[in-house]
Amino acid sequence: MKKSLELTLPPEIGLDVLNLQSHLQSYLKIKDANAFHVRLLKRSIDARSRNIKVNITADIYVDQVPEALIAFQKEYRNIANAKQAIIVGAGPAGLFAALRLIELGIKPILIERGKDVQERRRDLANINKSNIVNSESNYCFGEGGAGTYSDGKLYTRSKKRGDIRRILEILVAHGANEDILADAHPHIGTNKLPKLVAELRSSILNAGGEIYFNTKVIDFILENGEMKGVLLEKVNVNGVDGIKKGVGVILATGHSARDIFELLHLRNITIEAKPFALGVRIEHRQSLIDSIQYKIKDRGMYLPAASYSLVEQVKVGAQQKGVFSFCMCPGGFIVPAATHQNEIVVNGMSPSKRDSVFSNSGMVVAVDDSDWSDFKSFGPLAALEFQKAVEQKAWEIAGKTQIAPAQRMQDFVHKKVSASLLETSYQPGLVSVEMRDFLPKTIAYCLQEGFKSFGNKMQDYLSNDAQIIGVESRTSSPVKIPRDKDSLEHISTKRLFPCAEGAGYAGGIMSAAMDGERCAEQLAKLYA
Numbered sequence: 001m002k003k004s005l006e007l008t009l010p011p012e013i014g015l016d017v018l019n020l021q022s023h024l025q026s027y028l029k030i031k032d033a034n035a036f037h038v039r040l041l042k043r044s045i046d047a048r049s050r051n052i053k054v055n056i057t058a059d060i061y062v063d064q065v066p067e068a069l070i071a072f073q074k075e076y077r078n079i080a081n082a083k084q085a086i087i088v089g090a091g092p093a094g095l096f097a098a099l100r101l102i103e104l105g106i107k108p109i110l111i112e113r114g115k116d117v118q119e120r121r122r123d124l125a126n127i128n129k130s131n132i133v134n135s136e137s138n139y140c141f142g143e144g145g146a147g148t149y150s151d152g153k154l155y156t157r158s159k160k161r162g163d164i165r166r167i168l169e170i171l172v173a174h175g176a177n178e179d180i181l182a183d184a185h186p187h188i189g190t191n192k193l194p195k196l197v198a199e200l201r202s203s204i205l206n207a208g209g210e211i212y213f214n215t216k217v218i219d220f221i222l223e224n225g226e227m228k229g230v231l232l233e234k235v236n237v238n239g240v241d242g243i244k245k246g247v248g249v250i251l252a253t254g255h256s257a258r259d260i261f262e263l264l265h266l267r268n269i270t271i272e273a274k275p276f277a278l279g280v281r282i283e284h285r286q287s288l289i290d291s292i293q294y295k296i297k298d299r300g301m302y303l304p305a306a307s308y309s310l311v312e313q314v315k316v317g318a319q320q321k322g323v324f325s326f327c328m329c330p331g332g333f334i335v336p337a338a339t340h341q342n343e344i345v346v347n348g349m350s351p352s353k354r355d356s357v358f359s360n361s362g363m364v365v366a367v368d369d370s371d372w373s374d375f376k377s378f379g380p381l382a383a384l385e386f387q388k389a390v391e392q393k394a395w396e397i398a399g400k401t402q403i404a405p406a407q408r409m410q411d412f413v414h415k416k417v418s419a420s421l422l423e424t425s426y427q428p429g430l431v432s433v434e435m436r437d438f439l440p441k442t443i444a445y446c447l448q449e450g451f452k453s454f455g456n457k458m459q460d461y462l463s464n465d466a467q468i469i470g471v472e473s474r475t476s477s478p479v480k481i482p483r484d485k486d487s488l489e490h491i492s493t494k495r496l497f498p499c500a501e502g503a504g505y506a507g508g509i510m511s512a513a514m515d516g517e518r519c520a521e522q523l524a525k526l527y528a
Helices: 017-027 092-103 117-130 145-149 164-173 193-206 258-266 286-294 373-398 409-413 441-457 509-527
Strands: 002-009 036-046 053-062 084-088 107-111 210-212 217-223 226-232 243-245 249-251 276-285 311-316 319-329 333-336 346-349 358-367 404-408 430-432 467-472 496-498
Touching (some): 084 509, 092 249, 117 145, 249 509, 276 373, 311 441, 333 358, 409 467, 496 509
Parallel strands (some): 084 249
Antiparallel strands (some): 226 243, 311 319
């Protein structure tokens, strides 16, 4: 017998597997605990009142073997001798594009400038402990891309871009916890993502695909307006012969591959300056955010670390600018995300249990061509140069290391340099500065007014027990690589498929993975 249920339960039952099974056994009057199986379909937390509830949709199987949890089967045919396509970048978009090409009978040649997830950890440790940034292997570059060392959020608003369930099932098949199939806001956590990424790599290699790490694209092979392949920097290393050709090129480099944007411009491949967002990362004690969001002093052992989402419109002259939270990481850490030694960039990440005593979130302001007007001489790279200038100025003001500039939140609003700073999760350390010394005037003003508004929305949020840390600037790509909306092919260069976050078409693990699959499908449709 199979029975479907929709239940509203207290957290100690709805969020604990054993307690839920015991409750349902009693509720359904099932005598034998081994005779039934609970399969969660949906789970969400309702914290709108002090009486917090968990809403659950589940299938209960009594004396019946459940259907397979996922339809996806991790069985890839061998395509070692098939036509091949080039993928530049081994982030979520590149990895999922590779798997989809294999399914479509095309051999992926995956080129990644950074290291694999195991080797990459050493370079992250060097940034945190020694202030040394490896420009090819860091929090942005390397296997899995920026998503590998992030909160691992798996929800997206891009429901029209692809099959969300399919992406989640592929992740489960490669080792992700099956809870991501049911939770309203699933995440994996930075401690579990590396192993998952390595499993995706194994599937690609076992099917006959090729992956090259520590290998940088330095030029494109163009013939009669078509992209035929790429020229690689490391010749005759690990079997790389310097030139890789294929039926098409999927460009999935992420939002920080500035040299690729510059190369596209140099080779007269159309790109455009793109609006993005810039600001700071704000850090509170997680216990404060919990008390604000759950309206209780102690969330206990069952409720997860609380998150938040904030947005405000600030008037600047005749213009309205959006100020909003970005990539909120409950129970997380702030990390140094620079890709060059002479810049300061911060980002956030969380482990799977989200059990840090800190919460952090990007607090950013929408940036458009009015902000980068002083950089218009750079043409389509104007927004990129504006972004770079802010990051480099922050680095200079903070002392030219990876120690980051910071200011207590109320001190910032009142334009006062903080006499001392709080304990932080940011390992390289902080230095007290007036953040307006590097933040553009309009950005600083919008943050100031946004913080006031957020303080009214969330009591105690605006406090000197919180601090802002800069600079949060890699929210999305400052460059768009235009493509046809149907074929996904570049508007003027054939066989080139600009993909995901670095091209301006995604924002996060899920949307990037779906876009990678779509680009693979269109490449196969047109050229294979």
